[in-house]
Amino acid sequence: MPGMSDPTMQSLLGSVERVDGLPGLPADLSWSPDGTRLAAGLGDGPVVIIAAGGSPDAISVLAGHDGGTTSVAWRPRDADLVASGGLDGAIRVWSASGAHAARVQEVSPIDWVQRVAWRGDGALLAGIAGRALVVLDDDGITRRFDDHESTLTDLAWHPRGRAIAVSHYGGLTSWSPRHADGTPRRFRWKGSSLRLAWSPDGRHVATGDQDSTVHFWIMKNGKDLQMWGYPRKVQELSWDSLGRHLATGGGPEVIVWDCSGAGPAGTEPLVLDVDGTPLVAVAFAPAGRAMAAVTDGGTLAVWDMRAPISAGGQVELPAAATALAWSPDGRRVAVGDAGGGVSVAGIAA
Amino acid sequence: MTTDDRVPVTVLTGFLGSGKTTLLNRILTEEHGKRIAVIENEFGEIGVDNDLVVNADEEIFEMNNGCICCTVRGDLIRILSTLMRRRERFDHILIETTGLADPGPVAQTFFMDDELAERLRLDGIVTVVDAKHVWQHVDDAPEVAEQVAFADVILVNKTDLVDPPDVDRLEGMLCTMNAVATVHRTTHGEVDIDAILAIGGFSLEHALEVDPAFLQPTYPFEWAGVFGAGDDDLVIDLDPGPDEAIDLLALSVSEASPAALDEVLAVATPVFTDGPAAIASGGVMVPGHTARLDVGDQGASIAVHSSGAVAIFTQHGPDEFRMRFRRGIAPTEPAAARGFAPDHEHDESVTSVGLTALGDLDEDRLKEWLGTLLQEKGVDIFRSKGVLSIAGEPRRYVFQGVHMLMDGTYGAAWGGDERRSTLVFIGRDLDREALEQGFAACRA
Numbered sequence: 001m002p003g004m005s006d007p008t009m010q011s012l013l014g015s016v017e018r019v020d021g022l023p024g025l026p027a028d029l030s031w032s033p034d035g036t037r038l039a040a041g042l043g044d045g046p047v048v049i050i051a052a053g054g055s056p057d058a059i060s061v062l063a064g065h066d067g068g069t070t071s072v073a074w075r076p077r078d079a080d081l082v083a084s085g086g087l088d089g090a091i092r093v094w095s096a097s098g099a100h101a102a103r104v105q106e107v108s109p110i111d112w113v114q115r116v117a118w119r120g121d122g123a124l125l126a127g128i129a130g131r132a133l134v135v136l137d138d139d140g141i142t143r144r145f146d147d148h149e150s151t152l153t154d155l156a157w158h159p160r161g162r163a164i165a166v167s168h169y170g171g172l173t174s175w176s177p178r179h180a181d182g183t184p185r186r187f188r189w190k191g192s193s194l195r196l197a198w199s200p201d202g203r204h205v206a207t208g209d210q211d212s213t214v215h216f217w218i219m220k221n222g223k224d225l226q227m228w229g230y231p232r233k234v235q236e237l238s239w240d241s242l243g244r245h246l247a248t249g250g251g252p253e254v255i256v257w258d259c260s261g262a263g264p265a266g267t268e269p270l271v272l273d274v275d276g277t278p279l280v281a282v283a284f285a286p287a288g289r290a291m292a293a294v295t296d297g298g299t300l301a302v303w304d305m306r307a308p309i310s311a312g313g314q315v316e317l318p319a320a321a322t323a324l325a326w327s328p329d330g331r332r333v334a335v336g337d338a339g340g341g342v343s344v345a346g347i348a349a
Numbered sequence: 350m351t352t353d354d355r356v357p358v359t360v361l362t363g364f365l366g367s368g369k370t371t372l373l374n375r376i377l378t379e380e381h382g383k384r385i386a387v388i389e390n391e392f393g394e395i396g397v398d399n400d401l402v403v404n405a406d407e408e409i410f411e412m413n414n415g416c417i418c419c420t421v422r423g424d425l426i427r428i429l430s431t432l433m434r435r436r437e438r439f440d441h442i443l444i445e446t447t448g449l450a451d452p453g454p455v456a457q458t459f460f461m462d463d464e465l466a467e468r469l470r471l472d473g474i475v476t477v478v479d480a481k482h483v484w485q486h487v488d489d490a491p492e493v494a495e496q497v498a499f500a501d502v503i504l505v506n507k508t509d510l511v512d513p514p515d516v517d518r519l520e521g522m523l524c525t526m527n528a529v530a531t532v533h534r535t536t537h538g539e540v541d542i543d544a545i546l547a548i549g550g551f552s553l554e555h556a557l558e559v560d561p562a563f564l565q566p567t568y569p570f571e572w573a574g575v576f577g578a579g580d581d582d583l584v585i586d587l588d589p590g591p592d593e594a595i596d597l598l599a600l601s602v603s604e605a606s607p608a609a610l611d612e613v614l615a616v617a618t619p620v621f622t623d624g625p626a627a628i629a630s631g632g633v634m635v636p637g638h639t640a641r642l643d644v645g646d647q648g649a650s651i652a653v654h655s656s657g658a659v660a661i662f663t664q665h666g667p668d669e670f671r672m673r674f675r676r677g678i679a680p681t682e683p684a685a686a687r688g689f690a691p692d693h694e695h696d697e698s699v700t701s702v703g704l705t706a707l708g709d710l711d712e713d714r715l716k717e718w719l720g721t722l723l724q725e726k727g728v729d730i731f732r733s734k735g736v737l738s739i740a741g742e743p744r745r746y747v748f749q750g751v752h753m754l755m756d757g758t759y760g761a762a763w764g765g766d767e768r769r770s771t772l773v774f775i776g777r778d779l780d781r782e783a784l785e786q787g788f789a790a791c792r793a
Contacts, residue, residue, distance in 0.1 A: 027434045043434025067401070068435060087403070087431070110404045112431075130406070150408050151424065169410050169423055192410045192423055210426070210462075211413055232463045278463075322434070 012290060012302045013313035014346030019056040020318075022048055026336025029325035030074045030082065037096060038325070038334050039082045040342055041069035047084050049096045052327075052334065056344045062094050062102070071115045076122040083125050085113030091127045091136065105141060107134055115154055119161040124177065126164050128152035133166050135177045143177050147184065156198040156205070165205050167193035172205060172217060187217050189224065195235050201243035204259060208234030214248050214257075216264065225265050227257070232278060240284040240291070240305070247291055249279035254293050256308075272308060275299040280321045285330030290347055292333045294321030300335050300345060317343060355470040358429075358442045359546055360455050362496040363477030364486055365448035368506040372477060372538030372545075373445055381542050384439040388428055390447040401439060403428050407447060409454050412461055419753060420454040421461050433468050441546060442469065449492050452476075452499040453731065453752055459551070460754040473548030476500035476530075477538070480519055481510045487522075494699040497523055498731040498775045499751075500530045501550030509536040527775050528701035529734065553747045553758050569621050569785070570598070570662040573614065574674075574683030577605040581677030582633070582652040583659060589646050590670035596625050598639045598662040599653045605684035613660045615769070616707045619789030621662055622782070644670060699731075702779050704772040709740035709793040718787045719755075727753030729779065735772040738763065740793035 024044030031038055031052070037059075038050040047064040051057045065086020075081040075093075082094045089108040095101070107113055111130025118125050125136045130151055135143040150169040157164055165174045172187040192210035199206070205217045212230040214237070217223075227248075236249025244260045254272040257264040277297030284291045284305075292302045298320050304311035319339035326333050335343045363369040377385060386401040410423040425444065432442065446455060452474055459471040476496045486493045497503060503523055508516050520532055531548075533540050549555040576583055587595065598621045602609040625639035630649035634640045636659060642651050653659055663672065666688060674681050715737065723730065730752060737746040748757030774784065 025434050043431075067403075068431065070431065111406075112403075114427075151406065151427065153427070169408065190411070191413070210410065210421075210423070 011313040012304055012311060012348050013300075013315055014348050016300075016315050016343050016345040017055045018318070018341045018343040019050060019058055020339060020341035022046075022058060022340045022342065023061065025338050025340060026323045026342055027068070027070060028072045029323045029334050029336055029342065030072045031325055031327050031334065032074050032079060032096070033076055033328055034079060035327040035329055035332070038342065038344075039072040039074055039084070039094075039096065040323075040336060041072035041084050041086070043068050043322075045069060045086070047072060047082065047094060049082070050342055052332070052344050056334075056342055060096070060098060065090065065092070065113075067112070070113060073116050073118055073125075075125075076118050076120060078122055083116045083118065083127075085116040085127050085129070087112040089113060089129055091116055091125070091134075093125070105134075105136055107141075108132060111151070114152065117155055117157055119157050120159065121161065124161075126155055126157065126177075128155050128166060131168075133164065133175065135164070143175075145175050145184070148173060153193060154195045156196050158198055159200050159202050162202075165196055165198060167196040167207050169193070172196065172207065174205075174219070185222070187222055187224065189215055189226075194233060195237050197237040197239055197246070199239045199243035199246070199259070200241055203243065204246075206237050206239070206246050206248075208237050208248065208250060212250060214246075214250070216246075216257075216259065218263075225263065227264070230255075236279050236282045236293075238283045238291070241286055245284070245305070247282045247284060247293075249282050249293070252276050252278055252295070254279065254282050254291070256291075256305075270308060272301075272303060274301045274314070281324035283324050283326055283333075285326045285333075285347070286328055288330035288347075290326075290330060290333075292324060292326065294324045294335050296320045298337065300324075300333070300343070302333065302345075302347060315345065317341075353470060355468055356433075356440060356442060357472040357546070358444060358459070358469050359472050359548070360452060360474045361443060361445045361477070362450065362452050362474060362499070363448065363504075363506075364479060364483070364490070364493060364496075366482065367448070367477040367479040368504075368535075368538050369445060369448075369477045372504065372506070372540075373443065375538050376443065376542060376545060379542055381546075383441045383546070385441045385443055386432055386435075386439040388425065388432075388442065388444045390445060390450070401432075401435075403432070405444070407450060419457050419461065421458040422454045425455065425458050426462050426465060429465055429469060449490075451492065451495055453495070456499065456551075456751040457754055460751060460756065471551045472546070473501035473550035474499050475502045475504065475545055475548075477504045477506050478519070478523070480505050480507045480516055480534075483519065494526060494777070495731065497526050497530075498699050498777070500527055501548045502544060503527070503530045503532045504535050504538065504540060505532060506535045506538055508534045526699045526701065528703065529732075529773055529775070551749060551756075553749060553756065553760065568614070568618055568689045569782070570596075570617070570664055570689060571666045572686065572688050573610060573617070573660060573662045574686035575602055575605040575607075575610045575613075575658060575660045576674065576676075576681060577684055578657045579676035579681070580656060581679075582654055582656070583661075583681070584650055584652045584675050584677075585661070586648070586650045586673045586675070587642070587644050587670040588648045589644055590665065592665070593645060594627075594641050594643050595670060596621065596639055596641050596664040597634060597651065599634050599636045599655065600660045600662070601636045601655060602658045602660045605658045607685040609658070610660055610685050610687065615705055617660070617662050618785060619706050619792060622786050623789055698777050700776070700779055700781075702774045702776075702781050702784050704774075704785060704788045705769060706788065706792055707767065707769045709738050709768060710770050710791045711793040712739045712742070715739070715791040718791050722784075722787065723750065723753045723755065726776070726779075730774050730776040732775045733773065735770070736760075737770040737772070738768040 024042030067087030093103040108129040171189040193207040214227040230250035234250030256270040323336035625641040744759040
């Protein structure tokens with residue numbers, strides 16, 4: 001089902017090239033800081049390094065995680081190191097060039113690692129497994145926070161690295177890794193929070209929830225705001241680079257909230273259609289004005305957020321999308337698909 | 350019909366020691382060509398030898414969905430979503446639950462999560478029962494009754510350790526609790542794999558296979574007899590009995606035969622409970638309407654205004670009021686008669702209630718009744734299934750539900766088939782009479 005694109009629409013999309021034949025479905029994608037390579041964590045286990053400067057090309061296949069890789073994160077300011085987590089309950093740090101062996105950190109004997117994320121300066125790596133949040137430095141685990149009442153579903157660093165927020169059934173918990181005996185801040189909501197995103201200005205944490213709602217937590221005072229009416233559970237969230245707009249999925253349309261001024265309460269969000277099938281991911285470019293979304297129906301859509309109704313573009317992928325990631329300069333976007341491929345689309349300046 | 354390419358999921362429940370893990374390992378080692386992923390609770394009895402085993406931690410989440418509150422298994426949502434990223438690697442999923450797990454949240458998970466419902470289909474719940482030791486648990490562990498109530502298939506396992514009459518007794522008890530489950534007797538969990546992995550217990554097409562005959566229904570009357578045609582009215586004479594009054598119903602039948610009696614039984618219940626009209630001795634009963642005859646301490650007589658073959662249903666057995674029958678003045682006997690045990694022999698709290706009615710139901714009243722019922726009693730109704738004939742609708746309405754959650758659709762057309770509605774509820778402390786009355790009130 002191709003999305004009908006308005007012929008008068010200014011197309012943002014340049015060429016789209018795809019590498020396929022990967023040994024599994026990309027569950028997560030992460031770009032190298034210089035935008036020349038991509039790490040793809042596959043649901044079947046391996047981590048694949050893809051050269052993405054020109055036509056995408058798989059250059060090495062790393063063992064990854066037995067049972068499946070859930071998360072990959074290229075280390076900030078580092079051309080070589082990629083962290084990954086997976087069903088084997090371990091966090092691994094790989095050398096993309098194969099220059100040295102992977103570092104392995106066993107986190108849990110029974111629970112898998114759901115997500116790994118580096119602090120912005122690349123000095124610390126956080127991961128979640130079961131009810132535990134762990135923080136690693138170059139020597140291994142430096143902090144372990146086990147005090148959660150249910151399994152952790154997502155994690156995000158404060159944009160300036162001051163704290164780590166984790167989501168779970170019952171809301172959010174925020175930890176400060178600098179204080180060994182730090183007490184956490186609890187943000188309670190009687191529901192199952194699935195994903196979270198910390199706004200780049202640090203003011204808000206948004207969560208997507210199982211009960212088809214989105215929550216905005218104001219971190220300063222712990223107040224929250226709930227947005228209803230989503231057709232499905234919300235697992236797709238992205239802040240723009242200024243922290244003003246939040247794009248959400250939770251169904252076939254991208255819903256964009258304006259969180260400036262008094263916040264999104266009572267405001268009308270912008271609603272953008274793609275192809276009528278459920279969204280798999282939405283993401284604002286880390287730089288520039290573009291936003292992208294991919295769907296289960298296999299469409300990549302991009303919008304120029306200065307004029308989202310009239311400027312953008314869509315392209316059909318060969319299979320349902322599974323992951324989405326912007327290059328650090330916002331000039332290219334990578335999409336993983338259920339056909340075992342990764343496409344890289346150029347974005348017109 | 351489009352083919353359903355969703356991955357089937359089987360839920361395996363049963364008490365600790367019932368042989369669940371032995372069965373699981375049998376399934377995994379058998380040559381069936383299926384690649385099976387296993388989700389195991391962390392307290393598995395023994396390890397499972399499979400290339401894909403994931404540990405579940407039984408996290409029960411409450412979910413609010415408009416006016417319906419229910420519980421789901423958050424861990425399963427997370428695990429199954431992650432497993433679906435390995436789509437090419439398996440074609441069946443087995444979920445083993447702990448011996449103390451309530452199957453409700455597991456089943457509800459498949460109703461409540463769109464992503465899972467689109468990619469997976471709950472094929473059935475299999476409950477393993479230890480034929481020897483189940484008696485120790487059934488009264489003091491409510492989980493046993495729940496697991497039996499939820500089951501599509503019950504394996505009565507370890508039958509080699511028990512005498513056949515005891516297995517019969519156990520099977521009788523299981524049938525009372527869950528009248529629609531298929532029961533297999535096994536030793537060491539030896540059972541045909543398709544009996545476990547291809548059940549279709551939650552498929553709406555299979556809801557069409559609800560057979561009211563399975564349900565051993567109880568009736569609001571204790572006796573029924575059919576009488577042949579005659580020139581004079583049929584008269585019933587009664588002596589004083591244990592009650593002041595007795596409810597009686599006459600229904601016209603095509604012939605006075607056992608078959609005709611069985612045939613008319615299906616429609617008698619709702620009519621019988623449908624608000625009797627008081628009649629004094631010497632009055633006349635019209636076929637099709639229930640009469641409440643005042644017998645008092647003098648006895649009474651009542652005539653049935655019908656010269657054709659007729660079936661009589663009485664609230665109490667004939668001997669309790671020394672009932673006699675005559676045509677005019679000539680005494681007569683029923684051509685066929687049946688007694689029905691009153692419905693207070695079992696005090697098990699988990700039972701099945703089957704309801705059936707010939708003809709159509711009124712859609713609005715049905716929705717109102719079912720909606721209210723599931724809202725108010727949904728906690729105690731574990732499973733429900735039905736095939737309904739809605740007035741003015743050429744197709745069968747089929748539905749199945751778990752607690753308050755229901756999934757329904759229009760299925761095959763009635764065509765020339767006799768239109769009838771059949772419903773089954775399996776639950777705890779079900780008020781059969783109230784259900785029958787509520788259902789009867791939905792008739793168009």
